[in-house]
Amino acid sequence: MKTPNQYLASLPTTIFTIMSQLAVKHGAINLGQGFPDTEGPQDIIQVAADALRDGRNQYAPLTGLPELREAVAASNRRFYGLEVDPATEVVVTSGATEALAACLMAVVEPGDEVVVIEPLYDTYLPALKLLGAVPRCVRLAPPHWSVPEAELRAAFGPKTKAIMLNSPMNPSGKVFVREELELIADLVREHDVYAICDEVYEHLTFHVKHIPLMTLPGMRERCMRIGSAGKSFSLTGWKVGYVTAPAALASVVAKAHQVLVFATAPNLQRAVAYGLNKDDGYYEGLSAQMETQRDLLRDGLHRLGFETLPADGSYFIVADISRHAAGRGDVEFARWLVEHAGVATIPVSAFYDPQGDAPPQNLIRFAFCKKPEILREALKRLEKALS
Ligand code: PMP
Ligand code: GLN
Numbered sequence: 001m002k003t004p005n006q007y008l009a010s011l012p013t014t015i016f017t018i019m020s021q022l023a024v025k026h027g028a029i030n031l032g033q034g035f036p037d038t039e040g041p042q043d044i045i046q047v048a049a050d051a052l053r054d055g056r057n058q059y060a061p062l063t064g065l066p067e068l069r070e071a072v073a074a075s076n077r078r079f080y081g082l083e084v085d086p087a088t089e090v091v092v093t094s095g096a097t098e099a100l101a102a103c104l105m106a107v108v109e110p111g112d113e114v115v116v117i118e119p120l121y122d123t124y125l126p127a128l129k130l131l132g133a134v135p136r137c138v139r140l141a142p143p144h145w146s147v148p149e150a151e152l153r154a155a156f157g158p159k160t161k162a163i164m165l166n167s168p169m170n171p172s173g174k175v176f177v178r179e180e181l182e183l184i185a186d187l188v189r190e191h192d193v194y195a196i197c198d199e200v201y202e203h204l205t206f207h208v209k210h211i212p213l214m215t216l217p218g219m220r221e222r223c224m225r226i227g228s229a230g231k232s233f234s235l236t237g238w239k240v241g242y243v244t245a246p247a248a249l250a251s252v253v254a255k256a257h258q259v260l261v262f263a264t265a266p267n268l269q270r271a272v273a274y275g276l277n278k279d280d281g282y283y284e285g286l287s288a289q290m291e292t293q294r295d296l297l298r299d300g301l302h303r304l305g306f307e308t309l310p311a312d313g314s315y316f317i318v319a320d321i322s323r324h325a326a327g328r329g330d331v332e333f334a335r336w337l338v339e340h341a342g343v344a345t346i347p348v349s350a351f352y353d354p355q356g357d358a359p360p361q362n363l364i365r366f367a368f369c370k371k372p373e374i375l376r377e378a379l380k381r382l383e384k385a386l387s
Contacts, residue, residue: 007129014122015350019334023344029370029378031297032334032344034170034315036369040235041282044275048238051267060266063254064092064242068269071276072227072242078280079202080215088247091254094264095239096200096228101127102256103196103224104162106249108133112161115152118359119351121170121198128164136160137353142318142360143309145174149183156187162194163187165213168201168313171351171365175208175313185216194249195219200228200241203283205313206291214244221246224253229272231315234286234369240264240272290315293368293375300379301366304386315369318348322362324386329361337364341385343378 003009019032039045063069069086076082084090093099100123108114110132116124118139125135136155140147156163165184167176176184188195197213214223224245230236243253294317298308301319311317325333330347338344345364352359368375 005130007126011126015346016122019338019344019346022335022338026338026342026344028338028342028344029374029381030344031366031368031370031375031378032338032346034367034369035236036234036315037371037374038234040233041275041278044233044235044271047274048267048271051270056266056270058266060092060263060269062258062263063250064090064264065266065269065273068092068242068273068276071273072244075227075276076225076244080212082212082215082220082244084244085247089244089250091243091245091250091257092264092269093241093243093257094261095230096198096226096241097123097239098257098261099226099228099241099243099253100124100164100196100198102253102260103226103243103245104128104131104133104164105256105259106224106252107194107196108161111159113157113159115155115160115163117147117163117165117169118353118356119169119171119348120164120353121166122350124164125353133161134159135353137356139352140172140174142172142363143307143320145169145172145309147176147180147183152183153187156191156193158191160191160193162196164196164198166198167213168199168205168210170201170314171316171318171346171348172309173311173314173316173318175205175210177208178211181211181213181216185213185219188213188222189218193222195223197223197225199225200231201314202227203232204287204290204315206287206294206311208312210313221248224249229268229275232283232286233272233275238265238268238272240268290369293370293372296372297366297368297375297379300375301382304379304382309363315367316365317368318363318365320362321364325362330364331361334364337382337385342381343385 348363
């Protein structure tokens with residue numbers, strides 16, 4: 001028999017699923033996979049439920065319900081001063097995961113190079129490799145995750161078609177600052193390429209401002225900016241994402257969406273439109289609550305002797321395990337923690353190209369998008385296992 005696609009067949013199951021399965025098996029607290037353990041806002045859920053009873057059950061329009069595209073445009077204006085045409089510059093997708101694949105499909109041809117920044121989210125490399133594109137990885141070095149200018153410059157060349165940028169960044173919690181974005185924007189302009197901007201954690205920053213690359217000079221025409229209702233409304237299971245892009249690109253992203261999914265659940269779209277229009281207080285409350293949880297976990301980890309890396313945004317904080325791991329690598333230590341402490345985490349080496357140089361082995365990622373009492377219990381369990 002002929003073989004199925006060898007690249008996909010050999011792709012390991014995602015680390016998020018592996019650690020969640022281990023968490024269930026060992027009755028562990030799941031600080032691994034990034035999903036909140038509280039329901040999202042009840043009023044948003046009610047709108048989705050009502051929409052099911054209101055004839056919102058057949059195919060939605062290809063690029064999304066008009067009310068959601070309008071809400072995405074309004075949110076671009078409210079938070080970033082971006083003027084966006086809801087009719088031609090917004091595409092609704094089934095999650096940011098689909099949006100990432102659709103944006104890549106929209107711009108790359110086989111053989112094109114795509115600059116990606118490690119540590120990176122685990123769908124980036126498979127998605128671009130399956131399209132025949134070639135990744136050019138640039139590493140940010142812990143603990144400060146600063147951008148290595150010379151290496152970034154060197155990664156761009158005549159074959160570069162796009163850069164993928166994730167800010168606020170998973171797993172590092174880094175929020176790219178203006179000077180770093182300016183450097184990236186210069187390179188994007190100089191090499192005449194596109195930028196796929198994964199901004200799913202846009203509303204989860206802690207006293208630092210999230211700046212979309214799209215707002216920098218010359219970037220409006222080159223960026224595809226991706227948001228996720230899952231993250232902005234603590235409803236990760238809904239898988240509703242949205243791409244904002246200039247019309248010429250959005251129309252091609254829409255073709256990719258047409259091929260991949262065609263249309264996203266209409267009741268969820270209606271509820272997300274309602275959610276996006278919530279007042280500023282909602283968004284401030286979301287990030288304030290997440291920041292409190294970050295502080296709780298970070299301070300607890302410090303008391304246990306872990307050093308943590310700065311985490312200005314996202315659901316995640318990275319800890320250095322050197323003091324406790326007794327020579328074990330991050331994968332081994334994370335397995336030990338889930339089995340012996342009853343706390344699941346994610347080894348940071350999972351966020352590196354398996355074909356690249358050896359990744360750091362001394363870092364694990366904790367998710368703090370969990371109830372304070374759960375974080376306290378996790379810290380107690382860690383203390384017991386490590387003492
Ligand atoms: N990008 C990043 C950086 C993420 O952490 C996630 C996490 N879930 C996604 C994309 C995917 O988002 P969605 O669930 O909306 O597909
Ligand atoms: N984005 C989530 C995380 O980083 C996981 C999403 C998934 O499991 N695919 O934990």
